[in-house]
Amino acid sequence: MxxxxxxxxxxxxxxxxxxxxxxxxxxxxxxxxxxxxxxxxxxxxxxxxxxxxxxxxxxxxxxxxxxxxxxxxxxxxxxxxxxxxxxxxxxxxxxxxxxxxxxxxxxxxxxxxxxxxxxxxxxxxxxAVSVLGSRVSGEEGSSVSVQCLYSAAYQNKQKQWCRSTDWSCYTVGRTHTSQNSAVQISDDGKTSFNVVMTGLKKSDAGWYWCSVGDVQVPVHIKLSQNPDRVDQSDEGAQINTTVLVFSTVSGLLLLLSVIVLVIWKLKQECITKEDSNGGLNLWFHFMQRNVLYGPVVFSRTARRDPTQLFPTKHDVIYSDIIASSQ
Structure with missing residues (x-):
C-alpha cells in the first residue's frame, strides 16, 4: 500500500x-x-x-x-x-x-x-566552444563555410552541426539534406571542425549552431539571390516571351492565309461554273431583265377522240413569248 x-x-x-x-x-x-x-x-x-x-x-x-x-x-x-x-x-x-x-x-x-x-x-x-564568425552570408546555389573551434578538453566529444527549423543535427562526414544541398563536416581532431554547405537553397537560410559535447554556439546564415541566376532567369523569361509572341503572330498569319485560300478557291469554282454555262447564263441574265410575258393562246392541232383519257401527241398547249427591245 x-x-x-x-x-x-x-x-x-x-x-x-x-x-x-x-x-x-x-x-x-x-x-x-x-x-x-x-x-x-x-x-x-x-x-x-x-x-x-x-x-x-x-x-x-x-x-x-x-x-x-x-x-x-x-x-x-x-x-x-x-x-x-x-x-x-x-x-x-x-x-x-x-x-x-x-x-x-x-x-x-x-x-x-x-x-x-x-x-x-x-x-x-x-x-570551450566558439566560431569564426557567428553570422555568415552566401548566395543561392553557392556554398558557405563555418569553422567551429573547441578546447583540448573537448577533443573527444561529439561534434555536430544543427539547424533550428527542424532541430536536426549532422555529424562528421557528408550528408545530403535535400535534392541539391549537402553538408560536409570534417574534424581535424585537435582544435576545430569545419562545416561546408553546398548547393544552397533559399530554405537553407536561418539559425544553426555548432555543438561540441553539451556546449553550443549559434550561427546565422543569410542567403541572397545570385545575380547571375537572376540574369539567366530574366533572359529565359525574355526568350519565352519572344517565342510566345512569334508563335502567336505565326498562328494569326497562318489562319489569315487559310481564309484567303478558301475565299480564292470558292471564287475560282464560281468562275468555272460560269464558264461552263457559257452564253446560256448570260442569256438568262439578259432575258430576266428584258422579257415581257404575253397572253397565253391555246390551240388544238387535232381533234381528240372523246374516248381517250389523255390527249394524243398531236394536242399542244403553248404560249407566245413576246420579247421587248428595251
Whole structure:
C-alpha cells in the first residue's frame, strides 16, 4: 500500500514537472560566449503563440526569475512570427552575465503557466566552444563555410552541426539534406571542425549552431539571390516571351492565309461554273431583265377522240413569248 502511494506521488510529481516545463518553446541548452562579446539566441515557439507576448527571463527557478525588458542597452528581443521564432540578442557580456535564462511566451491565464524553455549561458575569456564568425552570408546555389573551434578538453566529444527549423543535427562526414544541398563536416581532431554547405537553397537560410559535447554556439546564415541566376532567369523569361509572341503572330498569319485560300478557291469554282454555262447564263441574265410575258393562246392541232383519257401527241398547249427591245 505504501509502495502504491509512493508511485502515485511520483506520477503526480512528473505530471507537475511536465505541465510546468514541457512546453512547445525550444532553445539551446548551454551557450558559450567570449568575454566582452555578443551572442544571439534563437527561441522557437508553437505557431498558435504568434500573437502572444515573448520575453526573456533571468534566474535558476522559473517561479522567481526576473523578466528582462525586451529592449535595454545590452538586450534586444525580436519576434519573427512568420518563422515561429524570436531571438534574444545579448551584447557586451561579462562574467556576471553567466547563469540560467528562460525563453518564454506569455499564455495569459492563471490555470496554464507560460510556455518556456531554459538554457545556461557561460561567459569566459577562453570559451570551450566558439566560431569564426557567428553570422555568415552566401548566395543561392553557392556554398558557405563555418569553422567551429573547441578546447583540448573537448577533443573527444561529439561534434555536430544543427539547424533550428527542424532541430536536426549532422555529424562528421557528408550528408545530403535535400535534392541539391549537402553538408560536409570534417574534424581535424585537435582544435576545430569545419562545416561546408553546398548547393544552397533559399530554405537553407536561418539559425544553426555548432555543438561540441553539451556546449553550443549559434550561427546565422543569410542567403541572397545570385545575380547571375537572376540574369539567366530574366533572359529565359525574355526568350519565352519572344517565342510566345512569334508563335502567336505565326498562328494569326497562318489562319489569315487559310481564309484567303478558301475565299480564292470558292471564287475560282464560281468562275468555272460560269464558264461552263457559257452564253446560256448570260442569256438568262439578259432575258430576266428584258422579257415581257404575253397572253397565253391555246390551240388544238387535232381533234381528240372523246374516248381517250389523255390527249394524243398531236394536242399542244403553248404560249407566245413576246420579247421587248428595251
Amino acid at each position: 505504501h509502495c502504491n502511494s509512493l508511485m502515485g506521488t511520483l506520477i503526480l510529481f512528473l505530471l507537475f514537472l511536465c505541465i510546468s516545463g514541457c512546453g512547445s518553446t525550444r532553445t539551446l541548452k548551454h551557450v558559450a560566449v567570449k568575454l566582452g562579446g555578443s551572442v544571439t539566441i534563437p527561441c522557437l515557439y508553437d505557431q498558435r503563440y504568434k500573437s502572444n507576448r515573448k520575453y526573456w527571463c533571468s534566474g535558476y527557478y522559473w517561479y522567481n526569475c526576473r523578466i528582462v525588458p525586451n529592449v535595454t542597452e545590452n538586450t534586444l528581443v525580436t519576434n519573427y512570427p512568420a518563422q515561429n521564432m524570436f531571438t534574444v540578442e545579448l551584447n557586451s557580456l561579462n562574467v556576471s552575465n553567466s547563469g540560467w535564462y528562460w525563453c518564454a511566451v506569455e499564455i495569459g491565464n492563471h490555470v496554464q503557466p507560460d510556455d518556456k524553455d531554459y538554457l545556461y549561458l557561460t561567459v569566459s575569456t577562453a570559451p
